Amino acid sequence: MKRKQTAAFLLAAILAFAGVGCGNNGGNPDSAGSGSAGEETVENQESGGDSDSMDTEEAGGESEESAGKPIQIATKPMTEQYILGEMLKLLIEENTDYTAEITKGIGGGTSNIQPAMEKGEFDLYPEYTSSGWVMVLKHDAGEVSDEEILDKLKEEYEEQFDMTWVGLYGFNNTFAVAVRKEAAEEYQLKTTSDLADVSGELVFGGNPDYIEREDGFGLLCSTYGLDFKEVRDIDIGLKYEAMEQGDIDVTNGFTTDAQLSRDDITVLEDDKHLQVNYFCSTVVRKEALENYPGLEDVLMKMDGILTDKEMASLNYQVEVEGQDEAEVAEAFLKEKGLTK
Secondary structure (H helix, E strand, O other), X not given: OOOOXXXXXXXXXXXXXXXXXXXXXXXXXXXXXXXXXXXXXXXXXXXXXXXXXXXXXXXOOOOHHHOOOOEEEEOOOOHHHHHHHHHHXXXXXXXXXXXXXXXXXXXXXXXXXXXXXXXXXXXXXXEEHHHHHHHHOOOOOOOXXXXXXXXXXXXXXXXXXXXXXXXXXXXXXXXXXXXXXXXXXXXXXXXXXXXXXXXXXXXXXXOXXXXXXXXXXXXXXXXXXXXXXXXXXXXXXXXXXXXXXXXXXXXXXXXXXXXXXXXXXXXXXXXXXXXXXXXXXXXXXXXXXXXXXXXXHHHHHHOOOOOHHHHHHHHHHHHOOOOOHHHHHHHHHHHOOOOO
């Protein structure tokens, strides 16, 4: 039930003729989000605006400010983000009369998307809690608990940027220790602490930057008392192949890596909570929520729908099996009963 493009253009022409500016260039992402539709809506309601206008907004109709303008979604340059962007677009377009556009794979990720959000070039994007806390707000990692961080992020984003965080998708894309299933079963490994007594029997293979960084391999070993039989530098794209061939027993990864959805790899629990968590959520401009009534309710449909394993499986379908991310996203949402 999307509005036809012709109707959008006619409406824009009528508004322009009447002297009501839309404050943008017709959906151009470089100018998206300017104007003050939220203030106009409040004034309308306080002065007893006509009931037809109010009914339209309650039903998810666009404000005059956003009429005919797609919601702008940004994603970082990684498979996971491409899939999440498609999910957000599908949910918006199926549950409202709005359209959405995705700008895919913005180089630099958070460091470039956040300034563009502040300029109003994008309306929303998937972001990770610790990325927002450390990279955007410049706090130290791990200084707030997982239970507190979302509320803290909302509070500071609203104060500093007039943005908020909506829901938590459910998965946590953080550092992980992965072990060959055969080795995990042989030594009964379930937690990273379990590795301490048997690490001398196992070979660790990791990408050089992880092995060399201060908060990487060295910190892992000192925290858990690990002393591997051998440590090998392996290119990040070859780690799981080396594990499959039995060349290494243990490696570093991320909890939603595509390969971790396979049955021949076991992810160990970080039982000493060494790694900070990167739960995923939607960062959205408050002005966008005002300009697109009902948008927040739609974004909340992403709340709690994805486990680490499910996200890794979706990444696997795209990265390894070569499926299209939009089709993978659509199939998952249908499976969850969120789209038809």
